[in-house]
Amino acid sequence: MPTYAEQVLISTGRSNWPSKIDEDECEDSALVRQLRKNLLRDGKYSDPYHNIMLTNSSFPPTDSLVHQIKEATPSASAFLLPSFQYVPTIPTDPPSVENFIKAFVLPAKLHQTHNTLTRAQQNILLRQPDRQKHFPGARPINEILILICGHGNRDARCGTLGPILQAEFEDKLKRQNIALLRDPPVAEAEVVDTAVEGYVPTARVGLISHIGGHKWAGNVIVYIPPSFRGNPLAGKGIWYGRVGPEHVEGIVGKTVLDGKVIKELFRGGIDGEREVITL
Template sequence: MDGLKTLVSNSVNGLKGLIVTKRPQDELIAELSSASIPASADPCRTCGNPCDVGHLEYPNRLFIDNLSNMLGSVKPYMRQVVISTGKADWAHEVTEETGSLAQLLANNPSTSSSLKCTTASYPPSKPSTRIGILNGSHTSHEDETHRVLVFPDYKVVSHVPATKSGAFDLQQRALDPALGRVGAPTPNSTDIDEEVGRSYVLPYACVILICSHKKRDNRCHIAASKLETAICRELEGRGWNVDHNLRDEDCMGTSLEDLTGTEAEREQAMSELLRDAANGTLNDQKMALLIKVSHIGGHKFAGNIIIYTPQGPNGTGIWYGRVSPHEVPAVVEHTILQGQILPELLRGGVNMERAKGKSLLDW
Protein backbone atom coordinates (compact mmCIF):
# COMPACT_ATOMS: atom_id res chain seq x y z
CA MET A 1 0.00 0.00 0.00
CA ASP A 2 2.84 2.39 0.88
CA GLY A 3 4.46 1.59 -2.44
CA LEU A 4 1.22 2.42 -4.29
CA LYS A 5 0.91 5.73 -2.43
CA THR A 6 4.48 6.61 -3.35
CA LEU A 7 3.84 5.75 -7.01
CA VAL A 8 0.69 7.89 -7.13
CA SER A 9 2.44 10.76 -5.37
CA ASN A 10 5.37 10.66 -7.78
CA SER A 11 3.01 10.56 -10.77
CA VAL A 12 1.04 13.58 -9.54
CA ASN A 13 4.23 15.54 -8.86
CA GLY A 14 5.50 14.63 -12.32
CA LEU A 15 2.32 15.94 -13.93
CA LYS A 16 2.50 19.16 -11.91
CA GLY A 17 6.01 19.66 -13.22
CA LEU A 18 4.70 19.56 -16.79
CA ILE A 19 2.21 22.37 -16.18
CA VAL A 20 3.36 25.87 -17.12
CA THR A 21 1.64 27.77 -14.37
CA LYS A 22 -0.24 31.00 -14.95
CA ARG A 23 1.96 34.05 -14.45
CA PRO A 24 1.02 36.77 -11.95
CA GLN A 25 -0.49 40.01 -13.24
CA ASP A 26 2.34 42.31 -12.11
CA GLU A 27 4.87 40.19 -14.00
CA LEU A 28 2.73 40.30 -17.16
CA ILE A 29 2.24 44.07 -16.88
CA ALA A 30 5.99 44.59 -16.56
CA GLU A 31 6.62 42.49 -19.67
CA LEU A 32 3.97 44.29 -21.72
CA SER A 33 5.18 47.71 -20.59
CA SER A 34 8.73 46.85 -21.62
CA ALA A 35 7.35 45.99 -25.07
CA SER A 36 5.51 49.36 -25.27
CA ILE A 37 2.09 47.71 -25.05
CA PRO A 38 -0.46 49.68 -22.99
CA ALA A 39 -1.83 47.50 -20.20
CA SER A 40 -4.36 47.93 -17.41
CA ALA A 41 -3.68 46.91 -13.81
CA ASP A 42 -7.39 46.79 -13.04
CA PRO A 43 -8.93 43.36 -12.32
CA CYS A 44 -10.42 41.39 -15.22
CA ARG A 45 -13.40 40.45 -13.07
CA THR A 46 -15.25 43.21 -11.24
CA CYS A 47 -18.07 41.13 -9.75
CA GLY A 48 -17.83 38.86 -6.73
CA ASN A 49 -17.05 35.16 -6.85
CA PRO A 50 -19.67 33.75 -6.72
CA CYS A 51 -21.15 36.48 -8.92
CA ASP A 52 -23.27 39.03 -7.08
CA VAL A 53 -24.63 41.01 -10.05
CA GLY A 54 -26.38 38.34 -12.14
CA HIS A 55 -23.94 37.70 -14.99
CA LEU A 56 -24.57 34.66 -17.16
CA GLU A 57 -22.70 31.59 -15.91
CA TYR A 58 -20.85 28.81 -17.71
CA PRO A 59 -21.89 25.29 -16.65
CA ASN A 60 -19.57 23.56 -14.18
CA ARG A 61 -18.80 20.83 -16.73
CA LEU A 62 -17.02 23.27 -19.07
CA PHE A 63 -13.56 22.38 -17.61
CA ILE A 64 -11.54 25.44 -18.65
CA ASP A 65 -7.74 25.35 -18.26
CA ASN A 66 -7.17 28.02 -15.61
CA LEU A 67 -3.61 26.96 -14.75
CA SER A 68 -1.48 27.17 -17.90
CA ASN A 69 0.24 30.29 -19.15
CA MET A 70 -1.75 31.59 -22.17
CA LEU A 71 0.60 34.30 -23.42
CA GLY A 72 2.29 33.04 -26.58
CA SER A 73 -0.43 30.53 -27.49
CA VAL A 74 -1.22 32.28 -30.80
CA LYS A 75 0.45 30.99 -33.96
CA PRO A 76 2.09 33.90 -35.86
CA TYR A 77 0.34 35.07 -39.00
CA MET A 78 0.48 37.95 -41.45
CA ARG A 79 -3.19 38.19 -42.27
CA GLN A 80 -6.37 36.49 -41.17
CA VAL A 81 -9.47 36.07 -43.33
CA VAL A 82 -13.03 35.41 -42.17
CA ILE A 83 -15.24 33.90 -44.90
CA SER A 84 -19.01 34.46 -44.82
CA THR A 85 -21.06 31.27 -44.40
CA GLY A 86 -24.19 32.28 -42.47
CA LYS A 87 -23.43 29.48 -39.97
CA ALA A 88 -22.18 29.33 -36.37
CA ASP A 89 -20.73 25.80 -36.64
CA TRP A 90 -18.76 24.12 -39.38
CA ALA A 91 -16.97 20.95 -40.47
CA HIS A 92 -14.24 19.86 -38.05
CA GLU A 93 -11.54 21.30 -40.32
CA VAL A 94 -12.90 24.10 -42.51
CA THR A 95 -9.93 24.06 -44.88
CA GLU A 96 -10.64 20.41 -45.73
CA GLU A 97 -14.29 20.89 -46.71
CA THR A 98 -14.44 19.96 -50.39
CA GLY A 99 -15.23 22.83 -52.73
CA SER A 100 -15.25 25.49 -50.02
CA LEU A 101 -13.49 28.81 -50.39
CA ALA A 102 -11.55 27.97 -47.22
CA GLN A 103 -10.16 24.84 -48.89
CA LEU A 104 -9.37 26.67 -52.11
CA LEU A 105 -7.49 29.41 -50.24
CA ALA A 106 -5.55 26.85 -48.20
CA ASN A 107 -4.43 25.18 -51.44
CA ASN A 108 -3.50 28.49 -53.06
CA PRO A 109 -0.07 29.31 -51.60
CA SER A 110 1.43 32.79 -51.51
CA THR A 111 2.79 33.98 -54.83
CA SER A 112 5.36 36.28 -53.24
CA SER A 113 7.93 35.82 -50.52
CA SER A 114 8.43 39.55 -49.93
CA LEU A 115 6.70 41.15 -46.94
CA LYS A 116 5.04 44.53 -47.47
CA CYS A 117 2.31 44.84 -44.84
CA THR A 118 4.11 43.17 -41.96
CA THR A 119 2.35 42.42 -38.69
CA ALA A 120 4.26 42.77 -35.45
CA SER A 121 3.24 39.69 -33.50
CA TYR A 122 3.35 39.56 -29.74
CA PRO A 123 5.09 37.72 -28.26
CA PRO A 124 7.71 38.56 -30.93
CA SER A 125 8.28 36.03 -33.70
CA LYS A 126 9.95 35.80 -37.07
CA PRO A 127 8.07 37.58 -39.89
CA SER A 128 5.35 35.31 -41.22
CA THR A 129 3.52 35.12 -44.54
CA ARG A 130 0.88 32.75 -43.12
CA ILE A 131 -2.78 33.47 -43.80
CA GLY A 132 -5.11 32.35 -41.02
CA ILE A 133 -8.33 31.04 -42.58
CA LEU A 134 -11.62 31.16 -40.64
CA ASN A 135 -15.27 30.72 -41.49
CA GLY A 136 -17.67 33.28 -40.05
CA SER A 137 -21.35 33.58 -39.20
CA HIS A 138 -21.93 36.64 -41.42
CA THR A 139 -23.95 35.95 -44.55
CA SER A 140 -22.90 35.77 -48.18
CA HIS A 141 -24.30 37.72 -51.10
CA GLU A 142 -27.53 36.60 -52.72
CA ASP A 143 -25.50 35.39 -55.71
CA GLU A 144 -23.78 32.97 -53.26
CA THR A 145 -20.42 34.68 -53.57
CA HIS A 146 -18.67 35.38 -50.28
CA ARG A 147 -17.89 38.45 -48.22
CA VAL A 148 -14.35 37.99 -46.90
CA LEU A 149 -13.11 40.05 -43.97
CA VAL A 150 -9.36 40.69 -44.00
CA PHE A 151 -7.46 41.46 -40.78
CA PRO A 152 -5.61 43.28 -39.44
CA ASP A 153 -6.08 45.31 -42.65
CA TYR A 154 -9.66 45.96 -41.52
CA LYS A 155 -11.51 45.63 -44.80
CA VAL A 156 -14.07 43.43 -46.52
CA VAL A 157 -13.59 41.94 -49.97
CA SER A 158 -16.93 41.58 -51.74
CA HIS A 159 -18.32 39.04 -54.21
CA VAL A 160 -15.62 36.38 -53.94
CA PRO A 161 -16.74 33.13 -55.62
CA ALA A 162 -15.79 29.73 -54.22
CA THR A 163 -13.74 28.85 -57.30
CA LYS A 164 -10.05 28.43 -58.03
CA SER A 165 -10.05 31.70 -59.93
CA GLY A 166 -11.91 33.44 -57.09
CA ALA A 167 -9.37 32.26 -54.52
CA PHE A 168 -6.47 33.19 -56.79
CA ASP A 169 -7.90 36.64 -57.47
CA LEU A 170 -8.43 37.26 -53.74
CA GLN A 171 -4.82 36.27 -53.13
CA GLN A 172 -3.53 38.53 -55.88
CA ARG A 173 -5.58 41.60 -54.98
CA ALA A 174 -5.74 41.50 -51.17
CA LEU A 175 -3.62 38.81 -49.51
CA ASP A 176 -0.28 38.64 -51.27
CA PRO A 177 2.52 39.45 -48.81
CA ALA A 178 3.90 42.04 -51.24
CA LEU A 179 0.71 44.11 -50.92
CA GLY A 180 0.19 46.94 -48.47
CA ARG A 181 -2.95 47.40 -46.42
CA VAL A 182 -4.92 49.11 -49.17
CA GLY A 183 -4.35 46.19 -51.56
CA ALA A 184 -3.94 46.22 -55.32
CA PRO A 185 -5.46 48.96 -57.51
CA THR A 186 -8.08 48.17 -60.12
CA PRO A 187 -6.46 45.87 -62.71
CA ASN A 188 -6.35 47.01 -66.32
CA SER A 189 -7.30 43.58 -67.63
CA THR A 190 -10.79 43.38 -69.15
CA ASP A 191 -10.88 39.66 -68.30
CA ILE A 192 -11.60 40.41 -64.62
CA ASP A 193 -15.17 41.07 -63.50
CA GLU A 194 -15.22 44.63 -62.15
CA GLU A 195 -17.58 43.65 -59.30
CA VAL A 196 -15.63 40.61 -58.12
CA GLY A 197 -13.04 41.23 -55.46
CA ARG A 198 -13.88 44.85 -54.69
CA SER A 199 -12.77 45.80 -51.18
CA TYR A 200 -14.14 48.34 -48.72
CA VAL A 201 -13.16 49.72 -45.33
CA LEU A 202 -15.11 48.14 -42.47
CA PRO A 203 -17.27 50.96 -41.02
CA TYR A 204 -16.93 49.81 -37.40
CA ALA A 205 -15.00 51.08 -34.38
CA CYS A 206 -14.14 47.45 -33.59
CA VAL A 207 -14.79 43.94 -34.85
CA ILE A 208 -15.22 41.16 -32.29
CA LEU A 209 -14.73 37.52 -33.30
CA ILE A 210 -15.99 34.78 -30.95
CA CYS A 211 -15.01 31.14 -31.49
CA SER A 212 -18.20 29.03 -31.60
CA HIS A 213 -16.90 25.92 -33.36
CA LYS A 214 -18.85 23.06 -31.74
CA LYS A 215 -17.50 20.32 -34.01
CA ARG A 216 -13.97 21.20 -32.83
CA ASP A 217 -14.77 21.62 -29.14
CA ASN A 218 -18.08 22.03 -27.34
CA ARG A 219 -16.55 24.43 -24.80
CA CYS A 220 -16.21 27.18 -27.38
CA HIS A 221 -19.76 26.54 -28.60
CA ILE A 222 -21.23 26.84 -25.10
CA ALA A 223 -19.17 29.92 -24.27
CA ALA A 224 -19.95 31.74 -27.54
CA SER A 225 -23.69 32.24 -27.06
CA LYS A 226 -23.24 33.56 -23.51
CA LEU A 227 -20.40 35.85 -24.54
CA GLU A 228 -22.39 37.19 -27.47
CA THR A 229 -25.28 38.11 -25.18
CA ALA A 230 -23.01 39.65 -22.55
CA ILE A 231 -20.99 41.73 -25.04
CA CYS A 232 -24.12 43.04 -26.76
CA ARG A 233 -25.71 44.03 -23.46
CA GLU A 234 -22.57 45.82 -22.32
CA LEU A 235 -21.96 47.75 -25.53
CA GLU A 236 -25.60 48.60 -26.20
CA GLY A 237 -25.93 49.77 -22.60
CA ARG A 238 -23.21 52.30 -23.42
CA GLY A 239 -25.02 53.59 -26.50
CA TRP A 240 -23.23 51.50 -29.11
CA ASN A 241 -24.90 49.71 -32.01
CA VAL A 242 -23.85 46.07 -32.48
CA ASP A 243 -24.24 44.45 -35.89
CA HIS A 244 -24.07 40.68 -36.42
CA ASN A 245 -23.89 40.92 -40.17
CA LEU A 246 -22.51 43.33 -42.71
CA ARG A 247 -25.08 45.62 -44.26
CA ASP A 248 -25.36 45.83 -48.04
CA GLU A 249 -24.15 49.42 -47.94
CA ASP A 250 -20.91 48.19 -46.33
CA CYS A 251 -19.99 46.77 -49.75
CA MET A 252 -21.01 49.78 -51.83
CA GLY A 253 -19.66 53.20 -52.70
CA THR A 254 -16.05 53.95 -53.54
CA SER A 255 -13.93 50.83 -53.30
CA LEU A 256 -10.31 50.79 -52.19
CA GLU A 257 -9.37 49.70 -55.71
CA ASP A 258 -10.80 52.97 -57.03
CA LEU A 259 -8.69 55.20 -54.78
CA THR A 260 -6.35 57.16 -57.03
CA GLY A 261 -2.79 58.39 -56.74
CA THR A 262 0.40 56.75 -55.61
CA GLU A 263 0.32 53.82 -53.22
CA ALA A 264 1.19 56.15 -50.35
CA GLU A 265 -1.69 58.45 -51.30
CA ARG A 266 -4.08 55.51 -51.52
CA GLU A 267 -2.93 54.27 -48.10
CA GLN A 268 -3.52 57.76 -46.66
CA ALA A 269 -7.03 57.90 -48.16
CA MET A 270 -7.81 54.51 -46.63
CA SER A 271 -6.50 55.71 -43.26
CA GLU A 272 -8.88 58.68 -43.35
CA LEU A 273 -11.83 56.37 -44.01
CA LEU A 274 -10.75 54.17 -41.11
CA ARG A 275 -10.50 57.17 -38.78
CA ASP A 276 -14.07 58.12 -39.65
CA ALA A 277 -15.23 54.60 -38.85
CA ALA A 278 -13.36 54.53 -35.53
CA ASN A 279 -14.81 57.89 -34.52
CA GLY A 280 -18.35 56.83 -35.39
CA THR A 281 -18.73 59.61 -37.95
CA LEU A 282 -19.75 57.31 -40.80
CA ASN A 283 -22.98 56.40 -39.02
CA ASP A 284 -23.20 59.13 -36.33
CA GLN A 285 -22.87 56.38 -33.72
CA LYS A 286 -20.22 54.03 -32.42
CA MET A 287 -20.59 50.74 -34.29
CA ALA A 288 -19.28 47.27 -33.49
CA LEU A 289 -19.43 44.13 -35.64
CA LEU A 290 -19.74 40.85 -33.73
CA ILE A 291 -19.25 37.58 -35.62
CA LYS A 292 -18.95 33.95 -34.55
CA VAL A 293 -16.02 32.14 -36.15
CA SER A 294 -14.48 28.71 -36.58
CA HIS A 295 -11.64 27.28 -34.52
CA ILE A 296 -8.88 29.78 -33.70
CA GLY A 297 -6.84 27.41 -31.52
CA GLY A 298 -6.62 27.02 -27.77
CA HIS A 299 -10.15 25.74 -27.11
CA LYS A 300 -9.01 24.74 -23.63
CA PHE A 301 -8.92 28.49 -22.96
CA ALA A 302 -12.60 29.06 -23.87
CA GLY A 303 -14.13 31.54 -24.24
CA ASN A 304 -11.84 32.74 -26.99
CA ILE A 305 -12.33 36.13 -28.59
CA ILE A 306 -10.34 38.33 -30.96
CA ILE A 307 -10.83 42.09 -31.02
CA TYR A 308 -9.68 44.00 -34.10
CA THR A 309 -9.52 47.78 -34.28
CA PRO A 310 -8.50 49.99 -37.23
CA GLN A 311 -5.89 52.09 -35.42
CA GLY A 312 -2.25 52.05 -36.43
CA PRO A 313 -0.61 51.80 -39.85
CA ASN A 314 -1.67 48.16 -40.26
CA GLY A 315 -4.56 47.70 -37.81
CA THR A 316 -4.48 46.08 -34.38
CA GLY A 317 -5.57 42.65 -33.14
CA ILE A 318 -5.94 41.39 -29.54
CA TRP A 319 -6.47 37.70 -28.76
CA TYR A 320 -8.10 36.95 -25.40
CA GLY A 321 -8.77 33.63 -23.68
CA ARG A 322 -10.59 32.49 -20.53
CA VAL A 323 -13.20 35.19 -21.15
CA SER A 324 -16.52 34.64 -19.40
CA PRO A 325 -19.48 37.03 -18.99
CA HIS A 326 -17.88 38.09 -15.70
CA GLU A 327 -14.89 39.56 -17.59
CA VAL A 328 -16.92 41.19 -20.38
CA PRO A 329 -17.49 44.53 -18.56
CA ALA A 330 -13.72 44.89 -18.08
CA VAL A 331 -13.01 43.90 -21.70
CA VAL A 332 -15.44 46.55 -22.94
CA GLU A 333 -14.31 49.25 -20.51
CA HIS A 334 -10.55 48.81 -20.70
CA THR A 335 -9.86 47.35 -24.15
CA ILE A 336 -12.68 48.56 -26.40
CA LEU A 337 -13.26 51.97 -24.78
CA GLN A 338 -9.83 52.81 -23.34
CA GLY A 339 -7.45 50.85 -25.58
CA GLN A 340 -5.65 48.93 -22.84
CA ILE A 341 -4.73 45.26 -22.60
CA LEU A 342 -6.00 43.06 -19.77
CA PRO A 343 -2.79 41.04 -19.17
CA GLU A 344 -4.37 38.01 -17.48
CA LEU A 345 -6.63 37.40 -20.50
CA LEU A 346 -4.01 37.98 -23.21
CA ARG A 347 -3.02 35.09 -25.49
CA GLY A 348 -1.22 37.26 -28.03
CA GLY A 349 -1.84 39.86 -30.68
CA VAL A 350 -0.62 41.89 -33.62
CA ASN A 351 0.48 45.52 -33.88
CA MET A 352 -0.23 46.32 -30.22
CA GLU A 353 2.88 48.44 -29.65
CA ARG A 354 2.35 52.16 -29.06
CA ALA A 355 4.52 55.15 -28.20
CA LYS A 356 4.82 55.90 -24.48
CA GLY A 357 1.57 57.27 -23.06
CA LYS A 358 -0.50 56.20 -26.08
CA SER A 359 -3.37 53.72 -26.03
CA LEU A 360 -4.35 51.10 -28.61
CA LEU A 361 -6.97 53.59 -29.84
CA ASP A 362 -4.33 56.17 -30.76
CA TRP A 363 -3.08 56.38 -34.32
Protein backbone atom coordinates in the same frame (compact mmCIF):
# COMPACT_ATOMS: atom_id res chain seq x y z
CA MET B 1 -1.50 33.06 -30.25
CA PRO B 2 -0.50 31.64 -33.63
CA THR B 3 1.72 33.94 -35.67
CA TYR B 4 -0.12 35.24 -38.72
CA ALA B 5 0.02 38.08 -41.22
CA GLU B 6 -3.62 38.04 -42.32
CA GLN B 7 -6.81 36.46 -41.09
CA VAL B 8 -9.24 35.65 -43.88
CA LEU B 9 -12.61 35.57 -42.14
CA ILE B 10 -15.22 33.95 -44.37
CA SER B 11 -18.88 34.89 -43.89
CA THR B 12 -21.01 31.73 -43.76
CA GLY B 13 -24.14 32.88 -41.92
CA ARG B 14 -23.82 29.73 -39.76
CA SER B 15 -22.55 29.30 -36.22
CA ASN B 16 -21.08 25.81 -36.42
CA TRP B 17 -19.08 23.80 -38.90
CA PRO B 18 -17.44 20.38 -39.27
CA SER B 19 -14.33 19.87 -37.17
CA LYS B 20 -12.23 20.68 -40.25
CA ILE B 21 -13.87 23.58 -42.05
CA ASP B 22 -12.52 22.62 -45.47
CA GLU B 23 -14.53 19.38 -45.25
CA ASP B 24 -17.81 21.30 -45.10
CA GLU B 25 -20.21 20.41 -47.94
CA CYS B 26 -21.76 23.89 -48.09
CA GLU B 27 -20.92 26.13 -51.05
CA ASP B 28 -18.91 28.65 -49.02
CA SER B 29 -16.40 25.92 -48.12
CA ALA B 30 -15.17 26.00 -51.72
CA LEU B 31 -13.36 29.24 -50.91
CA VAL B 32 -11.65 27.67 -47.88
CA ARG B 33 -10.49 24.69 -49.92
CA GLN B 34 -9.06 26.85 -52.71
CA LEU B 35 -7.34 29.20 -50.28
CA ARG B 36 -5.86 26.30 -48.34
CA LYS B 37 -4.60 24.69 -51.55
CA ASN B 38 -2.85 27.89 -52.67
CA LEU B 39 -1.68 29.47 -49.42
CA LEU B 40 -0.86 26.79 -46.91
CA ARG B 41 2.02 24.32 -46.86
CA ASP B 42 3.43 23.57 -50.35
CA GLY B 43 0.86 25.87 -51.96
CA LYS B 44 1.74 28.00 -54.97
CA TYR B 45 1.66 31.19 -52.85
CA SER B 46 2.84 29.70 -49.57
CA ASP B 47 5.14 32.08 -47.71
CA PRO B 48 6.47 31.16 -44.23
CA TYR B 49 6.96 34.88 -43.50
CA HIS B 50 3.36 35.73 -44.40
CA ASN B 51 1.20 33.12 -42.72
CA ILE B 52 -2.51 33.17 -43.52
CA MET B 53 -5.15 32.09 -41.00
CA LEU B 54 -8.38 30.79 -42.56
CA THR B 55 -11.45 31.13 -40.34
CA ASN B 56 -15.20 30.76 -40.81
CA SER B 57 -17.60 33.20 -39.15
CA SER B 58 -21.30 33.42 -38.38
CA PHE B 59 -21.55 36.80 -40.15
CA PRO B 60 -23.98 36.63 -43.07
CA PRO B 61 -22.45 36.87 -46.55
CA THR B 62 -23.44 39.60 -48.97
CA ASP B 63 -26.35 38.52 -51.16
CA SER B 64 -24.62 37.63 -54.41
CA LEU B 65 -27.54 35.93 -56.14
CA VAL B 66 -27.40 38.32 -59.11
CA HIS B 67 -23.71 37.62 -59.58
CA GLN B 68 -24.24 33.87 -59.36
CA ILE B 69 -27.00 33.91 -61.97
CA LYS B 70 -24.94 36.08 -64.29
CA GLU B 71 -21.67 34.20 -63.91
CA ALA B 72 -23.04 30.75 -63.03
CA THR B 73 -20.35 30.56 -60.33
CA PRO B 74 -21.01 30.48 -56.57
CA SER B 75 -19.35 33.27 -54.60
CA ALA B 76 -18.40 34.01 -51.02
CA SER B 77 -17.73 37.05 -48.82
CA ALA B 78 -14.77 37.66 -46.50
CA PHE B 79 -13.20 40.09 -44.04
CA LEU B 80 -9.43 40.61 -44.18
CA LEU B 81 -7.71 41.42 -40.89
CA PRO B 82 -5.65 43.37 -39.91
CA SER B 83 -6.05 44.87 -43.40
CA PHE B 84 -9.56 45.86 -42.23
CA GLN B 85 -11.11 45.24 -45.63
CA TYR B 86 -14.32 43.52 -46.64
CA VAL B 87 -14.73 41.83 -50.02
CA PRO B 88 -18.42 41.07 -50.66
CA THR B 89 -18.21 38.91 -53.76
CA ILE B 90 -15.44 36.38 -54.31
CA PRO B 91 -16.21 33.84 -57.05
CA THR B 92 -15.06 30.43 -55.83
CA ASP B 93 -13.78 28.98 -59.10
CA PRO B 94 -9.99 28.39 -58.97
CA PRO B 95 -8.91 31.25 -61.31
CA SER B 96 -11.05 33.78 -59.42
CA VAL B 97 -9.73 32.67 -56.03
CA GLU B 98 -6.16 33.07 -57.31
CA ASN B 99 -7.11 36.55 -58.51
CA PHE B 100 -8.47 37.34 -55.03
CA ILE B 101 -5.25 36.09 -53.42
CA LYS B 102 -3.11 38.27 -55.69
CA ALA B 103 -5.35 41.31 -55.17
CA PHE B 104 -5.78 41.25 -51.39
CA VAL B 105 -3.98 38.47 -49.53
CA LEU B 106 -0.35 38.38 -50.65
CA PRO B 107 2.14 40.71 -48.89
CA ALA B 108 2.78 44.19 -50.22
CA LYS B 109 6.46 43.74 -49.36
CA LEU B 110 8.48 40.53 -49.15
CA HIS B 111 10.66 39.45 -46.24
CA GLN B 112 14.37 40.12 -46.86
CA THR B 113 15.01 36.38 -47.00
CA HIS B 114 13.29 36.36 -50.39
CA ASN B 115 16.04 38.56 -51.86
CA THR B 116 17.71 35.37 -53.05
CA LEU B 117 14.78 34.67 -55.40
CA THR B 118 14.69 35.86 -59.00
CA ARG B 119 12.56 38.90 -59.80
CA ALA B 120 9.99 36.63 -61.51
CA GLN B 121 9.78 34.41 -58.42
CA GLN B 122 9.38 37.45 -56.16
CA ASN B 123 6.59 38.85 -58.33
CA ILE B 124 4.59 35.64 -57.86
CA LEU B 125 4.58 36.20 -54.09
CA LEU B 126 3.80 39.93 -54.17
CA ARG B 127 0.37 41.54 -53.95
CA GLN B 128 -1.00 43.16 -57.12
CA PRO B 129 -3.42 45.87 -55.89
CA ASP B 130 -4.55 46.77 -59.41
CA ARG B 131 -6.48 43.47 -59.43
CA GLN B 132 -8.78 44.79 -56.68
CA LYS B 133 -10.86 46.53 -59.36
CA HIS B 134 -12.18 43.08 -60.29
CA PHE B 135 -13.94 42.88 -56.91
CA PRO B 136 -16.58 45.63 -56.88
CA GLY B 137 -17.95 46.68 -53.51
CA ALA B 138 -14.76 45.98 -51.55
CA ARG B 139 -14.53 48.52 -48.74
CA PRO B 140 -12.65 49.41 -45.54
CA ILE B 141 -13.97 48.09 -42.25
CA ASN B 142 -14.85 50.91 -39.86
CA GLU B 143 -16.69 48.93 -37.22
CA ILE B 144 -15.33 47.12 -34.17
CA LEU B 145 -15.15 43.36 -34.68
CA ILE B 146 -15.46 40.98 -31.75
CA LEU B 147 -14.82 37.38 -32.75
CA ILE B 148 -15.59 34.52 -30.36
CA CYS B 149 -14.62 30.90 -30.95
CA GLY B 150 -17.87 28.91 -30.93
CA HIS B 151 -16.70 25.85 -32.87
CA GLY B 152 -18.65 23.19 -30.98
CA ASN B 153 -17.79 20.37 -33.39
CA ARG B 154 -14.10 21.03 -32.69
CA ASP B 155 -14.29 21.58 -28.94
CA ALA B 156 -17.32 21.36 -26.63
CA ARG B 157 -16.02 24.12 -24.35
CA CYS B 158 -15.98 26.64 -27.19
CA GLY B 159 -19.37 25.43 -28.38
CA THR B 160 -20.85 26.03 -24.94
CA LEU B 161 -19.14 29.30 -24.06
CA GLY B 162 -19.33 30.93 -27.50
CA PRO B 163 -23.06 31.77 -27.62
CA ILE B 164 -23.04 32.84 -23.97
CA LEU B 165 -20.19 35.27 -24.57
CA GLN B 166 -21.78 36.54 -27.78
CA ALA B 167 -25.00 37.46 -25.96
CA GLU B 168 -23.02 39.09 -23.15
CA PHE B 169 -20.90 41.19 -25.51
CA GLU B 170 -23.96 42.35 -27.43
CA ASP B 171 -25.65 43.41 -24.21
CA LYS B 172 -22.64 45.29 -22.84
CA LEU B 173 -21.92 47.03 -26.17
CA LYS B 174 -25.52 48.27 -26.40
CA ARG B 175 -25.27 49.60 -22.86
CA GLN B 176 -22.32 51.73 -24.04
CA ASN B 177 -24.44 53.07 -26.94
CA ILE B 178 -22.45 51.12 -29.52
CA ALA B 179 -24.76 50.13 -32.36
CA LEU B 180 -24.74 46.45 -33.33
CA LEU B 181 -24.54 45.60 -37.03
CA ARG B 182 -26.19 42.38 -38.19
CA ASP B 183 -26.49 42.85 -41.94
CA PRO B 184 -23.52 42.42 -44.31
CA PRO B 185 -21.38 45.54 -44.86
CA VAL B 186 -22.56 47.92 -47.57
CA ALA B 187 -20.45 50.14 -49.80
CA GLU B 188 -19.41 53.43 -48.23
CA ALA B 189 -19.18 56.59 -50.31
CA GLU B 190 -16.93 58.48 -47.91
CA VAL B 191 -14.10 57.80 -45.52
CA VAL B 192 -15.46 57.46 -41.98
CA ASP B 193 -14.08 59.82 -39.36
CA THR B 194 -14.92 58.53 -35.91
CA ALA B 195 -13.64 61.75 -34.33
CA VAL B 196 -16.58 63.75 -35.71
CA GLU B 197 -18.92 64.94 -32.97
CA GLY B 198 -22.06 62.82 -32.80
CA TYR B 199 -20.50 59.77 -34.48
CA VAL B 200 -22.10 56.58 -33.16
CA PRO B 201 -19.60 53.70 -32.93
CA THR B 202 -20.69 50.41 -34.48
CA ALA B 203 -19.67 46.82 -33.85
CA ARG B 204 -20.15 43.29 -35.09
CA VAL B 205 -20.11 40.32 -32.71
CA GLY B 206 -19.80 36.88 -34.28
CA LEU B 207 -18.89 33.27 -33.64
CA ILE B 208 -15.89 31.87 -35.50
CA SER B 209 -14.25 28.53 -36.15
CA HIS B 210 -11.26 27.15 -34.24
CA ILE B 211 -8.30 29.53 -33.79
CA GLY B 212 -6.13 27.28 -31.63
CA GLY B 213 -5.85 26.90 -27.87
CA HIS B 214 -8.79 24.85 -26.62
CA LYS B 215 -7.37 25.17 -23.12
CA TRP B 216 -7.83 28.96 -23.37
CA ALA B 217 -11.62 28.81 -23.90
CA GLY B 218 -13.38 31.20 -24.13
CA ASN B 219 -11.25 32.61 -26.88
CA VAL B 220 -11.97 36.15 -28.10
CA ILE B 221 -10.33 38.43 -30.68
CA VAL B 222 -11.06 42.16 -30.56
CA TYR B 223 -10.21 44.16 -33.72
CA ILE B 224 -10.32 47.97 -33.42
CA PRO B 225 -10.40 49.62 -36.90
CA PRO B 226 -7.78 52.21 -37.89
CA SER B 227 -10.51 54.86 -38.19
CA PHE B 228 -10.80 54.93 -34.35
CA ARG B 229 -7.94 57.41 -34.22
CA GLY B 230 -8.35 58.26 -30.55
CA ASN B 231 -8.05 54.63 -29.47
CA PRO B 232 -4.47 53.42 -28.77
CA LEU B 233 -5.43 50.02 -30.18
CA ALA B 234 -6.71 51.40 -33.50
CA GLY B 235 -5.65 49.12 -36.37
CA LYS B 236 -4.79 46.27 -34.02
CA GLY B 237 -6.18 42.88 -33.05
CA ILE B 238 -6.06 41.73 -29.42
CA TRP B 239 -6.42 38.05 -28.48
CA TYR B 240 -7.90 37.12 -25.11
CA GLY B 241 -8.19 33.68 -23.52
CA ARG B 242 -10.09 32.15 -20.62
CA VAL B 243 -12.75 34.79 -21.06
CA GLY B 244 -15.90 34.26 -19.01
CA PRO B 245 -19.15 36.27 -18.95
CA GLU B 246 -17.83 38.09 -15.89
CA HIS B 247 -14.97 39.56 -17.99
CA VAL B 248 -17.04 40.98 -20.83
CA GLU B 249 -17.99 44.31 -19.25
CA GLY B 250 -14.33 44.97 -18.48
CA ILE B 251 -13.23 44.11 -22.04
CA VAL B 252 -15.81 46.48 -23.50
CA GLY B 253 -14.88 49.28 -21.10
CA LYS B 254 -11.09 48.90 -21.02
CA THR B 255 -10.20 47.51 -24.45
CA VAL B 256 -12.98 48.60 -26.81
CA LEU B 257 -13.51 52.08 -25.35
CA ASP B 258 -10.21 52.95 -23.62
CA GLY B 259 -7.79 51.04 -25.84
CA LYS B 260 -6.11 49.22 -22.96
CA VAL B 261 -5.01 45.58 -22.87
CA ILE B 262 -6.13 43.41 -19.96
CA LYS B 263 -2.93 41.61 -19.00
CA GLU B 264 -4.56 38.71 -17.15
CA LEU B 265 -6.50 37.61 -20.26
CA PHE B 266 -3.95 38.52 -22.93
CA ARG B 267 -2.88 35.79 -25.40
CA GLY B 268 -1.15 38.09 -27.91
CA GLY B 269 -1.94 40.60 -30.60
CA ILE B 270 -1.17 41.88 -34.09
CA ASP B 271 -0.78 45.39 -35.45
CA GLY B 272 -1.21 46.93 -38.89
CA GLU B 273 2.41 46.17 -39.78
CA ARG B 274 1.86 42.47 -39.00
CA GLU B 275 4.11 42.72 -35.96
CA VAL B 276 3.23 40.61 -32.93
CA ILE B 277 2.11 42.62 -29.90
CA THR B 278 3.58 41.55 -26.57
CA LEU B 279 3.37 42.95 -23.05
